[in-house]
Amino acid sequence: MVDPARVLGFLDPFGRWDPTLAFVLAGAVAVSGCGTLVRLRMRRPLFGERFDLPASRRIDERLLSGAAIFGIGWGLAGFCPGPALADLSLGLPAVLVFVGAMVVGMWIHRLTTRPSPKPDAAALRGAS
Amino acid sequence: MMVQPDIGPALSGGALIGAASVLLLLADGKIAGISGIVAFLLGRPKSGTGWRIAFLVGLLAGPPLVAALAGHALNITVAATWPTLVAAGLLVGYGTRLGSGCTSGHGVSGLGRLSPRSIAAVLSFLATAAATVFVMRHVLGHVS
Numbered sequence: 001m002v003d004p005a006r007v008l009g010f011l012d013p014f015g016r017w018d019p020t021l022a023f024v025l026a027g028a029v030a031v032s033g034c035g036t037l038v039r040l041r042m043r044r045p046l047f048g049e050r051f052d053l054p055a056s057r058r059i060d061e062r063l064l065s066g067a068a069i070f071g072i073g074w075g076l077a078g079f080c081p082g083p084a085l086a087d088l089s090l091g092l093p094a095v096l097v098f099v100g101a102m103v104v105g106m107w108i109h110r111l112t113t114r115p116s117p118k119p120d121a122a123a124l125r126g127a128s
Numbered sequence: 129m130m131v132q133p134d135i136g137p138a139l140s141g142g143a144l145i146g147a148a149s150v151l152l153l154l155a156d157g158k159i160a161g162i163s164g165i166v167a168f169l170l171g172r173p174k175s176g177t178g179w180r181i182a183f184l185v186g187l188l189a190g191p192p193l194v195a196a197l198a199g200h201a202l203n204i205t206v207a208a209t210w211p212t213l214v215a216a217g218l219l220v221g222y223g224t225r226l227g228s229g230c231t232s233g234h235g236v237s238g239l240g241r242l243s244p245r246s247i248a249a250v251l252s253f254l255a256t257a258a259a260t261v262f263v264m265r266h267v268l269g270h271v272s
Contacts, residue, residue, distance in 0.1 A: 001141070002191060005205035009131060011254075011261040018131040020138045025235060027142025028149070032240025035150030045157035052157050053241075054228070059248045066227020067234070071253030073219030075260025077208040080231045081224060082162040085184065087204060089191050094206040098217040105221020106167050113225075 002087050004078025011075055073105075149236050152183065161233025162187070163224035207271050227253070 001007060001024055009018030044050055074080050079087075079098050087095045149160040156179055165180045191202045208216065224230045227249055229238065234253075238246020264270045 001145075002202065003204040005207070008261055008265075011258045012265060013258065014262060015265055016129050016131055018133065020131070020133040020135075023133055023135050023138035024142035024145070027139040027144075028146040028236045029142075029239045031143045031146025032149050032236050033242075035146070035153055036241045038150075039154060042154065045153070046155045048155075048157035050157055051153070053159065054243070054245070057243075057245060059245055063227050063245055063249055064252050066223050066225065067229075067249040067252035068223070068227075068256045069219050070223030070227055070230060071256030072260045073216045073221075073223055074231075074253060075257035076219070076264065077206070077213050077216035079213075079216060080220060081166060082187065082230070082232045084220075085162065085166070086187050086190050089188050090202060090204065092204070092206065094208070094210070094213055097210055097213045098220075101214045101217025102221035103166075103170060103217075105218040105223075106163075106170060106225050107221075108218070109222045109225035110167075110171070 002083040004083075007078040007080075007083075008075075011078075145232075145236060146240070148186075149232070149240070152179070153237070159233055159237045161229050161237060163220075163230040164228070164233055167225055223253075 001021065006018055006020055009016060010021035012018075039051065042051075070080075077098060079095075081102065084095060084099050084102065088099060152158050152160045158179060160183065165183060169177060169180055169184075195202050206213075220230075227234075229246070229249060231250075231253075234243075234246040234249040239250060
């Protein structure tokens with residue numbers, strides 16, 4: 001997964017298709033699934049107070065468009081956040097360029113996103 | 129035409145990724161979503177940094193450890209040009225924040241809990257990623 005060539009090979013079923021990543025994902029999800037079975041039997045994590053799981057279950061436009069945009073970026077260079085960070089240890093300029101741009105992209109999202117409106121004290125009091 | 133996959137190493141590698149995710153979840157109750165971890169730390173938070181930094185340190189130490197155990201350096205092939213890398217990085221950074229996750233958060237953790245949001249996200253990014261590769265390689269003729 002840290003090799004973009006392998007990732008892009010997996011994403012290229014019309015070319016020389018490399019199914020390796022499918023097995024990586026299968027192994028990961030299988031273990032993760034077992035983890036879920038264990039978690040469901042636990043009231044709290046071993047060292048924490050509670051399980052910090054995403055609360056939202058809505059499949060909304062932000063989720064789908066965000067994932068779609070991420071996918072385009074992934075398909076362009078074959079890097080996603082985890083492997084790109086792991087690859088930093090290789091000292092390749094290309095990886096630094098990608099990670100740098102990724103940080104900028106995250107920052108642009110933060111700058112351009114208004115937080116969802118929360119009721120303020122005045123609104124709750126009924127003030128106009 | 130298909131490349132012969134290295135099934136053993138792929139499954140084991142994947143299982144290790146899954147194990148890392150499970151360990152973080154059962155021990156600390158946190159989701160190992162890398163884009164979320166990075167974005168959180170970029171916000172210069174005053175707390176909640178411990179486990180996140182530790183996780184990233186472990187992540188960065190992975191390849192050198194594997195190289196040491198294998199006895200040779202890890203080799204990767206990056207064919208993308210720098211402009212492509214910049215565009216890719218921007219889209220990955222922006223998209224993972226908008227979409228609340230990436231392959232680790234949605235793909236590994238989310239699918240592992242059969243989260244409908246994650247299933248939808250994974251289908252979405254797999255589709256656009258494959259479409260992008262198709263256009264890059266087979267329409268535009270880039271070597272990527």
